[in-house]
Amino acid sequence: MLKDITIGQYFPGNSVIHRLDARFKIAITAIYIIMVFSAKSFISLGAAFLFFVIAFLLSGISVKLIIKSMKPIIPVIIFTSVLNIFFIDGVTVFELFGIRISDEGLLTSGYMIIRLVSLICGSSLLTYTTSPIILTDAIEQMLKPLSKLRFPAHELAMMMTIALRFIPTLIEETDKIMSAQKARGAELDSGSFTDRAKALIPILIPLFVSSFRRAEELALAMECRCYNGGEGRTKLKTLVSGGKDYAALSLSLLFLALIMIIDLGRVVL
């Protein structure tokens, strides 16, 4: 069941989206997020979503995967939208068992759902089409100017790379430990809340122990290869930007402008 988690997974491909410079992809994703949050009407939200759909169609990623990435956040979506429906005042649309549902509440939670869904869609498209290594490389490059202010850009990127690299390993390990404890009669998915919390101990402790062991081994292996931080370090693969990257960035800025104009127009009208 843990294998169903797709966040941070990368699906290799050779589409235009895959080949974009990762730095531009991060910037475009950021612009997309601004689009989603600055859009104030369904039309402008629709425009933002259209931007995602174009990118999605170009990427060749299957619809199934996008829907799968949505799974873990469904509870969050339901929770926030229900809260919004019940707790925002406005003109009452209908009453149910003494609870008033207002038009404002429905509208706000509608926006909320669309925003959250488009947010997850967009950011998972970024991780689906960019390998984690390249992604952290790009982050390092983008943070580099900050290293003049003694900001540890390289160290941060290295930590992210390592963390990403070990996600699948840890998932596999957790699966193994869970099976081993189940084989000794541990009950993981039944019983009261406290029982279930207690049942986590036999899983978390071995997981921590092995993570520390892994960390030590990795540190030793890195030292053996004379790793001493980012200074003077060169890259095997350098990020190269070209025409298509600037075109994609312009397109995203165009959409952002479009959305702002739509909303402005509505305010003026």
Place this chain on the structure above:
Amino acid sequence: MAVIKLENLTYTYSQGTPFEKTAVNNVDLEIEEGEFVGVIGHTGSGKSTLIQHLNGLIKPTSGNVYIDGVNIWDKNVKLRDIRFKVGLVFQYPEYQIFEDTVYKDIAFGPKNMGLDEKETDERVRSSAALVGISGDMLGKSPFELSGGQKRRVAIAGVMAMRPKVLILDEPTAGLDPRGREIILGQIKKYHEETGSTVLLVSHSMEDVARFAGKILVMNKGSLFCYDEPPKVFERADEISKIGLAVPQITKVFSLLRSKGIDIRSDVYTVEFAEKTIKEYLAAHGKGGAADA
């Protein structure tokens, strides 16, 4: 009656995705009670997947698993009870240890079974003794022990549940020769003392040949053969062909045969080899040459 019975067992990983892979393919198998079975196969031959079916950790894609005549995926069967009946020791079991004392960790299984203090205490002490963990070690933290000791504690943790069937997945992986001998000897002793069924998964044909009463060979997810060692090693050539090493001594004998020496082919331990050679030499009028 067979304690383990598999009917047309098939398991496919990630069904319906591009990563689809059949790990176990249509396996039919019956294992009698009290048997010591060596399970052999290549990496990826499906042996680990197969054994996880036996205590219900994996649900077969198709086919049935019977333990003690009970279909374990029947609606009214509690899987937890099956897991107490079929004890499974995973590869590198020392990584599952979590309690702050050796005693508590071995007691985890028996406690889950709902046994009382007295029974638990008796089981912890006897299974610890069986794997050579002395009484004064029981109060120690398991994280202070050596790798080999930790592994023995983890094995004792499963033995303490007194399962009818004990399955061990490569219990000697990563140990030095002495550690291997100790653990294999203790498993053998456990089998003799309790009379329970033991399944030992291993890479080493030598180990399996020495201890097991029957050998189960897996190849590419299918059951290659399940038989007594002499019968299995008669097919030494086929076994080599599927990429498994037969015991060194069996190889020597099959070489001798290929050189035209008419000597039996079902030799798989050094002791038996010595006897066979002496017999052969005696029969061919060169007796005593081996002793000289």
